[in-house]
Amino acid sequence: xxxxxxxxxxxxxGRFHAMxxxxxxxxxxxxxxxxxxxxxxxxxxxxxISYAYFAGAISGIVAIILGLMLASGGGxxxxxxxxxxxxxxxxxxxxxxxxxxxxxxxxxxxxxxxxLFFVIAVTSLMFIAGHNGGNLTHGSTYLLEYAPTPxxxxxxxxxxxxRITNLDSALVYQDVISVVFDAxxxxxxxxxxxxxxxxxTTPENILKGGKNGIVLVAGDAxxxxxxxxxxxxxxxxxxxxxxxxxxxxxxxxxxxxxxINEGLxxxxxxxxxxxxxxxxxxxxxxxxxxxxxxxxxxxxxxxDNKIIEDIRAAGFKIxxxxxxSNLLEVSYSVYNPEPISEEKMNQLLHARSNxxxxxxxxxxxxxxxxxxxxxxxxxxQLKIQNTNLDDEGLKALESLKHLExxxxxxxxxxxxxxESIKRLPALKKLYVWxxxxxxxxxxxxxxxxxxxxxxxxxx
Amino acid sequence: MDLFNEARKRQLExxxxxxxxxxxTTGLGGIALASLMGPQYMFGSNNTQVNVNPLNLxxxxxxxxxxxxxxxxxxxxxxEMFDYKPTLQKLNGLDCPQSFxxxxxxxxxxxxxKMLGPQFNFKKYGQSGTYLSSLLPHFSEVVDDVAIVKSxxxxxFNHAPAQLLVQTGSARAGRPSIGAWVTYGLGSxxxxxxxxxxxxxxxxxxxxxxxxxxSGFLPSEYQGVQCRNSGDPILYVSNPNGxxxxxxxxxxKAINDINESEYKEFNDxxxxxxxxxxxxxxxxxxxxxxxxxxxxxxDYIREMYGAKxxxxxxxxxxxxxRRLVEQGxxxxxxxxxxxxxxxxxxxxxxxxxxxxxxxxxxxxxTALIKDLKQRGLLEDTLVVxxxxxxxxxxxxxxxxxxxxxxxxxxxxxxxxxxMAGGGIKGGITYGETDEIGYYGIKDKVHVHDLQATILxxxxxxxxxxxxxxxxRDFRLTDVSGHVVKDLLI
Numbered sequence: 001x002x003x004x005x006x007x008x009x010x011x012x013x014g015r016f017h018a019m020x021x022x023x024x025x026x027x028x029x030x031x032x033x034x035x036x037x038x039x040x041x042x043x044x045x046x047x048x049i050s051y052a053y054f055a056g057a058i059s060g061i062v063a064i065i066l067g068l069m070l071a072s073g074g075g076x077x078x079x080x081x082x083x084x085x086x087x088x089x090x091x092x093x094x095x096x097x098x099x100x101x102x103x104x105x106x107x108x109x110x111x112x113x114x115x116l117f118f119v120i121a122v123t124s125l126m127f128i129a130g131h132n133g134g135n136l137t138h139g140s141t142y143l144l145e146y147a148p149t150p151x152x153x154x155x156x157x158x159x160x161x162x163r164i165t166n167l168d169s170a171l172v173y174q175d176v177i178s179v180v181f182d183a184x185x186x187x188x189x190x191x192x193x194x195x196x197x198x199x200x201t202t203p204e205n206i207l208k209g210g211k212n213g214i215v216l217v218a219g220d221a222x223x224x225x226x227x228x229x230x231x232x233x234x235x236x237x238x239x240x241x242x243x244x245x246x247x248x249x250x251x252x253x254x255x256x257x258x259x260i261n262e263g264l265x266x267x268x269x270x271x272x273x274x275x276x277x278x279x280x281x282x283x284x285x286x287x288x289x290x291x292x293x294x295x296x297x298x299x300x301x302x303x304d305n306k307i308i309e310d311i312r313a314a315g316f317k318i319x320x321x322x323x324x325s326n327l328l329e330v331s332y333s334v335y336n337p338e339p340i341s342e343e344k345m346n347q348l349l350h351a352r353s354n355x356x357x358x359x360x361x362x363x364x365x366x367x368x369x370x371x372x373x374x375x376x377x378x379x380x381q382l383k384i385q386n387t388n389l390d391d392e393g394l395k396a397l398e399s400l401k402h403l404e405x406x407x408x409x410x411x412x413x414x415x416x417x418x419e420s421i422k423r424l425p426a427l428k429k430l431y432v433w434x435x436x437x438x439x440x441x442x443x444x445x446x447x448x449x450x451x452x453x454x455x456x457x458x459x
Numbered sequence: 460m461d462l463f464n465e466a467r468k469r470q471l472e473x474x475x476x477x478x479x480x481x482x483x484t485t486g487l488g489g490i491a492l493a494s495l496m497g498p499q500y501m502f503g504s505n506n507t508q509v510n511v512n513p514l515n516l517x518x519x520x521x522x523x524x525x526x527x528x529x530x531x532x533x534x535x536x537x538x539e540m541f542d543y544k545p546t547l548q549k550l551n552g553l554d555c556p557q558s559f560x561x562x563x564x565x566x567x568x569x570x571x572x573k574m575l576g577p578q579f580n581f582k583k584y585g586q587s588g589t590y591l592s593s594l595l596p597h598f599s600e601v602v603d604d605v606a607i608v609k610s611x612x613x614x615x616f617n618h619a620p621a622q623l624l625v626q627t628g629s630a631r632a633g634r635p636s637i638g639a640w641v642t643y644g645l646g647s648x649x650x651x652x653x654x655x656x657x658x659x660x661x662x663x664x665x666x667x668x669x670x671x672x673x674s675g676f677l678p679s680e681y682q683g684v685q686c687r688n689s690g691d692p693i694l695y696v697s698n699p700n701g702x703x704x705x706x707x708x709x710x711x712k713a714i715n716d717i718n719e720s721e722y723k724e725f726n727d728x729x730x731x732x733x734x735x736x737x738x739x740x741x742x743x744x745x746x747x748x749x750x751x752x753x754x755x756x757x758d759y760i761r762e763m764y765g766a767k768x769x770x771x772x773x774x775x776x777x778x779x780x781r782r783l784v785e786q787g788x789x790x791x792x793x794x795x796x797x798x799x800x801x802x803x804x805x806x807x808x809x810x811x812x813x814x815x816x817x818x819x820x821x822x823x824x825t826a827l828i829k830d831l832k833q834r835g836l837l838e839d840t841l842v843v844x845x846x847x848x849x850x851x852x853x854x855x856x857x858x859x860x861x862x863x864x865x866x867x868x869x870x871x872x873x874x875x876x877x878m879a880g881g882g883i884k885g886g887i888t889y890g891e892t893d894e895i896g897y898y899g900i901k902d903k904v905h906v907h908d909l910q911a912t913i914l915x916x917x918x919x920x921x922x923x924x925x926x927x928x929x930x931r932d933f934r935l936t937d938v939s940g941h942v943v944k945d946l947l948i
Contacts, residue, residue, distance in 0.1 A: 281944055295520065322918055323515040334786075335651055335746075385835065407835040431835035457833035 014070030021063045021133060027056035028095055028126055035119060050102035053095050060092035075188075075195040076136050084132035091125035094118055139190035167280070167289030172273060173203065173266045176286060177259050180252045181206075184241055203266040218264040221257040230256065251282035258282075294402050294426070295327065295356055295380055302326045303351045311351060314344040321356065327378075329357035339364045345372045352376050359383040361407070367393065374399040385431065386410040391417040398423040407431040409457070415441035422448060433457030516644045517918025522882025522948070523841040524648070525784045526641065526913060527791045529777075529824060532622060532665040533798030534846035536867055537875035538896050539813055542609050543581040543590040546894040547852050551576035555853045559897060566616055566869040567801065567857045574895065575854035578809045578865060587886030594817040597825040603886035604828055604837070605879040606946050610890025610899035613848050613906045616869045618799070621847035622667035624906050626792075627675065628935045632667075635675030635926075636683065637910060638790035640935050641917060643674075643681045644924055648787030651746035653739070655790045656783055657683040660819075661771025662796040672792055676928040680732050680739075683792055686779070688771035692751040696744055704744070711737050750786050753778050764826040774823035781830050784840050795820060798846060801855050802866020809865040828879055841881025841916050843909075849874025852895040873899045876909070881916045882948050889946055904943055911940035916947070 031052035038045040067088065071081060098118055101111055134143065144155055163179065164170040181189075181200045188195040198210030209215045215226040222228075229240040230248050241247060248256070259265070262273040270288070283289050303326065311318050315338060317331045328351060332340055340363070348355075355376050361383045370393035373382070379400050389411040397403070398420050406427060414436045421430065430452055432442065442456045480487075538544060555572050579592040584599035589607060591599050615621035620630035627634040635643070638655040647654030657672045665671050672683030686692045698707050715734050722730040753761065753775060754768050761767075765774040773795045780791045798816055799807060806812045824844060831837040850867035873892045879885065891901040911921040914935065921940055925932035 278945065285944075322517045322520050325520070331648075333650065383835065405835075405838065409834060429835070429838065431833070433833040455833055455835065 010069040011073050014066055014073065017063060017066035017070045018137070020059060020066055023059035024056045024063055024092065024095070025126060025130060027052050027059060028091075028122060031056060031098075032119070032123060046102055050099050053099040053102065057092055057096035057099060060088065060095060064088055064092060075193060075197065077192040077194070080132050080135055080140075080192050084129055084136060087125045087129040087132065091122055091129055094122045094125065098122060135192050137193065139187060140192050141190070142187075163287075165287050165290065167275075167283065168269075168271055170270050170288050172259055172262075172268055172270050176255060176270070176283065176288060179286065180248065180256065184246065184248050184252070187245065188241070207264075216260055216264055219261055221260040224260050227253075227257055227260060249285065251285040254282050255279070255286065294404075298327060298356070298378060300326050300354050300378075303328065303354050307350045311348055314347045315340075316344070316348060318348075318351070318355075326354055328355045329359070330355055331359035332363055334362045336363075339366065340369050342366075342368045342372075345369050349375055353378050355379060357381040357383075360387060361385045363387060365389060365393075371396045373397055376400070377402070379403055380426075381405040383407045384411065389413065391420070394420040400424060402426045404428045408435060409433040409455075411435055413437065415444070418444055418448075421445065427452050429453050429455070431455045514644055514924070516924070518920045518923060519918050521916065521918030522839070523880070523916040524839045525787070525789050525791075526638075526841045526843065526881070526917070527780045527784060527793070527827070528638070529793045529795070529820075529842070529844040530622070530625070530665070531798045531820070531844070531846040532663075532794050532796050533618065533800075534621075534848045534850060534869065534874070535798045535816070536800055536809060536813060536850040537609070537873070538850060538852060538867070539578050539809055540592050540594055540817070541590070541607055541875040541877075542873070542892055542896050543592070544577060544852070544892075544894065544896045547574060547896060548576035550574040550895065559853075564616065565851070567855055568851065568853060568868045569856060569859040572851075572853035572856045572868075574852060575865065575867065578813075585886060587888075589886070589888055594814060595821050597821045601825050601828045601879075604832065605877045605885060606883050607875060607877045607888045608890055608904050608909075608943075608946070609873070609875045609888060609892055610901065610903045611845070611849070611874045611876050611906070611909065612899055612903055613871050613874075616848060616871050618666040618847060618869075619668070621869075621871075622665050622671055625845070625847050625909075626667065626671040627673075628907065628910055628937055632670040632673075633675055634933070635677040635681070635935075636670075636672050636792075637913065637935060638672060638683050638792050639674040639677050639681040640924070641790050641914070641919075643677045643926075644919055645789055645917060647789050649746075651739075651742040652750065652783070652786055652788050653684040653743070654788065655681065655683045655792070656788055657685045657792045657794070658776040658779055659685065659688075659771075659794045660773040660776055660796065661688055665794050665796070671794075676933070677926060678729075678732055680736055683790075686751060688775070689769065693743065693747055696740070696747050698744070707744075708741065711741055746786075750782050751779060753782070756782075760830065763822075763830065765822045772823075773820050774826075777823035777827040781827060781834075781836070784831075784836060785834065800850065800866050801857065801868065802862050802864040803857065805864060807864070807866060809867065811864075831880060837880035839881060841883065841913065842879045843876065843913065844878075845876030845909075846874065852897050870897075872897060878912075878946065883916070883946055884948055887946070889943070902943075902945070905939065907936040907940035908943055910936050912943045912946060915942040 031049050034045045034049045034052060037043060038049070064085075067085070071085070098115075101115060101118070131143075144152055147155070164175050170176065185200045187193075189198050189200040191199060191201060196210040196212070198215060199205035199208075206216065207214070209225075212225070216224045226240075229238055230253055232239040234247060239247075258273075258279055265273070270283070280289060308318060311330075315332065315336050317333065318328055321327045321329050330348065340360070345368075349372065352375055356378055358373070358376065358379060358381070362385070365384070365387045370389060373379075373384075374396045377400075380402050382397070382400070382403060382405065385407045386409070389408055391413055394408075394413055394417040397406070403424050404426050406421070406424065406429070409431045410433070412435070413432070415438055418437075418441055421427070427449065428451065430445065430449070432445070432454060433456055437445070437456070442454065445452075446454045538547065551574060553574050555574055557571070560571070577592065579594050581590050581592050582599075583589065584591050585602035587603050589602040591602065613621055613624060615624050615630050623632060623634075624630045626636045628637070638657075642654035645654075655672070659665075669685075672685070674680075674682035684693060687694065691697050698704065715737055718730050718734050718737075721727075722734075749755075753766055756766075756778065761778065764778045766772070766778045767775070773793070776793050780793060783791050795816075797806070797812075800809050800813050802808050806815070828837065828842065831840055831842070849870040849872070851870040853868070855862060855866040855868045873896055889902055890899055890904055892898060893900050914921040914924065921934060921936045921942070925934045927933075
């Protein structure tokens with residue numbers, strides 16, 4: 001019989017507590033329901049009520065035994081556990097008492113008088129025991145984690161600190177590491193359920209470590225127990241998070257290692273530490289330092305379908321750049337025998353602010369058409385190579401404040417057009433191969449346009 | 460004898476309709492339940508909705524709009540071209556340690572092979588200081604535009620399954636190729652050309668055969684259209700003698716009218732795709748000869764690629780690939796052949812055969828990058844170069860004996876590919892192999908990861924891009940694949 005003494009077996013049975021514990025709740029709720037029904041209607045429910053209380057009491061006793069086994073494993077907050085334990089025991093006893101009262105008709109006077117009191121008592125005890133049990137399993141912050149701020153203040157919780165996601169001002173612990181810990185570790189390592197006596201909720205507790213001593217060695221991730229546990233083979237017995245919970249991602253592991261190696265800071269900013277490109281990209285996966293490009297920051301209303309249909313009827317190919325986006329790209333087929341006319345362009349201008357990419361390459365463009373291109377205020381990419389664009393046409397483009405990509409290769413532009421190109425503030429890439437620009441002109445472009453890559457083709 | 464028959468007859472007589480219904484009640488109940496829960500659960504879903512963009516693609520803003528995939532069938536030796544291993548040079552000629560051989564299967568290596576050092580000299584090139592061997596003098600000019608991935612690995616050590624794995628995501632035939640997936644998802648940008656074209660540099664077809672550019676269970680119009688090197692670029696694209704374009708148009712019109720009424724009667728979507736195929740073929744009669752005619756290119760461009768008109772070569776195909784993507788073809792797949800350097804003869808030897816092969820591709824693939832770049836196409840065209848697996852750090856000893864030429868066997872654990880353009884960082888080397896190039900030791904990239912990354916650049920989430928077939932959703936990367944984020948701009 002030695003196997004009975006093994007604590008593992010206790011744990012084995014103990015874990016069924018979480019399942020059995022719902023039975024008394026269900027039975028007692030059922031009894032309450034019957035009590036309410038029997039108040040109004042003339043249904044004979046006394047036997048049903050008494051059996052429901054009885055079933056509640058019996059399943060309650062089983063749940064208590066299993067619960068005691070589970071608690072023997074340790075790692076739970078003592079006071080919460082005590083409340084949970086004693087309220088549950090009281091609830092079970094009263095449930096049993098109610099069974100007897102109902103069963104034997106409660107002949108004694110004081111018992112009859114206090115029946116209502118016992119019903120209310122068993123109800124409240126059920127709620128108290130249940131709530132504390134939930135806190136033990138999920139942590140006391142679980143229930144109201146996503147509650148709206150008014151409810152949080154009512155419950156006396158701090159309003160959620162707004163997480164800083166800007167790379168320059170975010171804090172390494174508060175905005176990165178504690179977020180990772182909260183998401184992946186603190187279900188078990190919190191004030192109510194500190195498995196292995198380890199709490200990962202506050203800096204003091206993190207540094208204090210668990211029952212086997214400290215878990216973090218500043219500057220040495222390799223020798224930190226916490227790091228070892230999260231990087232073991234997931235099949236390993238000591239791997240964390242255990243019990244099939246979601247492991248840390250590759251990037252999260254990397255960030256934890258980086259935080260340890262950079263000296264376990266709890267108050268420094270990210271920028272105070274050594275930020276490599278790789279760390280920056282890992283930070284992006286946890287939502288820090290995501291750069292919004294101009295296009296991503298555009299928030300425009302959808303263009304009416306009728307307008308899109310008219311633009312299509314005019315011969316343009318137009319579609320959204322991505323699903324769920326209201327931004328549009330436009331092109332014009334080289335096989336279309338009809339050149340783009342002014343009227344067609346006017347049609348297209350109805351959608352002007354939503355159009356971010358235009359491809360009018362390899363077709364005939366009249367000066368009138370080109371002159372309207374400047375009105376597409378949010379254009380970021382213009383492919384207009386191998387057309388009859390000239391210096392005059394370039395002038396029309398000067399108003400494109402967000403143009404990042406301009407392809408004019410094979411067009412008849414000369415050094416006189418350089419001034420127009422210089423007026424494009426957002427330009428990043430410029431393609432001028434096979435234009436009439438002189439080598440000197442191309443030199444000027446390369447030297448005078450800061451931050452613009454100029455592609456002039458093979459020498 | 461008769462008794463037996465009689466018993467059988469009697470039994471059948473007893474089985475009445477009532478018996479039948481009685482026995483079938485469970486099944487009938489199931490069918491009734493299925494029809495209650497929604498008829499689509501009854502026979503498996505059959506999504507035949509016709510919509511302008513039924514797939515809701517791309518999922519997000521794409522960095523690349525088209526792909527040129529250069530597949531070196533036969534698997535080039537990474538140890539001679541990209542992955543410089545000075546330690547392997549020191550071990551040259553020594554017996555391979557048993558630890559590398561235990562539990563491994565090789566295609567030809569038997570017993571204990573000898574280690575084989577790199578056969579060519581390596582030097583650093585470009586601002587990025589990328590190592591390249593003397594086999595790739597031209598390519599050294601564009602190293603700052605490409606990302607070299609040295610830690611590729613695969614599951615298959617034979618050519619055909621490995622090629623299928625790279626091209627279709629599965630080592631068994633029958634899945635759609637990556638080009639078919641992409642054109643199915645994104646369509647073509649040019650209504651007069653197929654969205655997915657395949658160019659083969661003469662010589663042998665890849666061992667995986669046409670499955671490597673097949674459409675699998677996707678509608679057949681998405682399979683790769685192979686361009687021939689001589690005669691009609693696409694079979695039967697020109698009119699036969701005596702058939703004028705007018706008559707052709709009239710006859711196609713008549714066929715399409717009949718198909719049209721057929722569709723009205725039976726509502727089969729395959730009829731619609733037949734009509735669109737006829738229409739596409741008619742348009743292609745003009746557009747294909749035009750786009751595939753490299754004589755339209757100026758001399759200096761042809762010289763840059765080393766392309767010669769009328770020849771079946773990788774150089775011609777690179778030039779053609781550029782012409783095709785310029786016209787908006789979505790996916791251009793090139794296959795080169797003869798990279799299987801086992802060392803069984805001169806042509807498959809590392810010293811001579813590999814030199815000859817590299818001479819054939821070095822200039823054209825470099826020209827392709829430069830040409831795409833000067834036209835502004837590299838910005839949104841993703842170029843991928845690679846084989847189906849790598850080659851062993853050991854010298855091949857087929858039959859357990861020393862072979863007359865230097866060669867290496869098939870190797871799945873580590874090989875090199877490169878990518879350029881389409882939102883991929885330039886001038887970086889990603890991943891590392893161990894000191895002899897046997898295993899990837901840092902940032903390993905599986906074939907499915909590469910596929911996920913290619914789709915990602917086209918704005919497609921590889922986990923959401925599925926096709927329901929035979930009762931389950933299929934995707935290119937099936938149940939694996941991670942986008943290699945460090946490669947992206």
